[in-house]
Amino acid sequence: QKEVEQNSGPLSVPEGAIASLNCTYSDRGSQSFFWYRQYSGKSPELIMSIYSNGDKEDGRFTAQLNKASQYVSLLIRDSQPSDSATYLCAMRFSGGYNKLIFGAGTRLAVHP
Amino acid sequence: EAGVVQSPRYKIIEKKQPVAFWCNPISGHNTLYWYRQNLGQGPELLIRYENEEAVDDSQLPKDRFSAERLKGVDSTLKIQPAELGDSAVYLCASSSPYELTGPSSGANVLTFGAGSRLTVL
Numbered sequence: 001q002k003e004v005e006q007n008s009g010p011l012s013v014p015e016g017a018i019a020s021l022n023c024t025y026s027d028r029g030s031q032s033f034f035w036y037r038q039y040s041g042k043s044p045e046l047i048m049s050i051y052s053n054g055d056k057e058d059g060r061f062t063a064q065l066n067k068a069s070q071y072v073s074l075l076i077r078d079s080q081p082s083d084s085a086t087y088l089c090a091m092r093f094s095g096g097y098n099k100l101i102f103g104a105g106t107r108l109a110v111h112p
Numbered sequence: 113e114a115g116v117v118q119s120p121r122y123k124i125i126e127k128k129q130p131v132a133f134w135c136n137p138i139s140g141h142n143t144l145y146w147y148r149q150n151l152g153q154g155p156e157l158l159i160r161y162e163n164e165e166a167v168d169d170s171q172l173p174k175d176r177f178s179a180e181r182l183k184g185v186d187s188t189l190k191i192q193p194a195e196l197g198d199s200a201v202y203l204c205a206s207s208s209p210y211e212l213t214g215p216s217s218g219a220n221v222l223t224f225g226a227g228s229r230l231t232v233l
Contacts, residue, residue, distance in 0.1 A: 008152070034221060043203055043224040044155065088154050099168055100145075100222055102154030 003027060004103035006089050012109045019076040021087050021106050026070065029094030033065060035074045036088040038105065044088055048074060079110040114138070116225035118204050124231045130192035133228045137185070137206030144181060145222065146189050147203040155203055161187065194232045201227040 005024050013019045025033075032051050036044035050056045050063040050072065062075040072091075076083055086105040093099040117136040125131050137144050142163050147155035158177065160168040163184040172179065176195070181187040191198055205222040 004154070043227045045224070046221050049221060090154075099157060099160060101157070102147075104152070104154045 003101045004089055004091055006103035006106045008104055009107040010109050011106055012111060013079050015079060015081060015110055015112050017079050019079045019083065019108055019110070021074040021108065023072045023089030023103055024070055025072065025091045027091060027094055028070065030091045031094065032092035033072045034090040034100070035063060036090060038086045038088055081110050081112055084108055084110050116204055116206050116223055118225035118228050120228055121226060122229050124233065125194055126233050127196055128193040130190065131194055131230060132188055132190045133202050135187045135204030135225060137204070138223060141206035141208055142184065143207045144187050145205040146179060146187070147205060149201045149203055196232050199230055199232045201229045203227045
């Protein structure tokens with residue numbers, strides 16, 4: 001089992017819709033989770049971090065964490081074509097301080 | 113504030129040749145990472161430094177890969193000899209010390225450089 005699993009997509013949504021990206025992880029001890037956005041040919045950039053169960057909202061983005069189910073999600077409201085990118089889910093490995101483990105990413109395509 | 117700086121951005125070499133990548137982290141970031149990202153995959157950690165000490169190099173192919181971080185600032189990653197399967201993007205990232213901020217702090221999140229794209233022919 002991979003430590004961080006994501007559906008590779010592509011996830012295609014119309015402009016203005018809600019995009020829902022999901023991620024499951026295997027390390028029960030992990031406390032820190034991150035969503036990075038990566039445009040084609042660019043490096044990952046952090047868009048959300050979440051450490052507690054529940055929802056965390058930042059503008060059009062909402063991260064959701066359920067530690068009991070080992071599940072993290074990212075919702076993007078009012079999706080825009082500029083949101084088209086690969087979204088990488090990452091967790092800080094509990095046994096290794098600053099070791100960040102990434103999923104393979106979900107490709108999101110927002111069409112006009 | 114300057115971000116994480118990497119060079120070269122692109123490198124094309126023939127197999128069996130050596131190659132080196134350089135990284136300058138964000139000022140004050142004691143933790144430096146080298147990740148490798150294959151096409152369609154997420155970044156995979158190769159090595160992590162806390163200051164000048166390599167604290168996690170379990171996934172670094174030590175027969176051909178080496179890294180150093182002299183003086184705890186800049187770092188170089190070397191491959192010698194390169195193989196076809198080494199074609200990938202090599203990402204450097206840095207973060208502030210985990211010990212000072214704890215697991216629930218946003219201060220020690222990773223910031224990536226632009227990456228070095230390696231093509232081995």
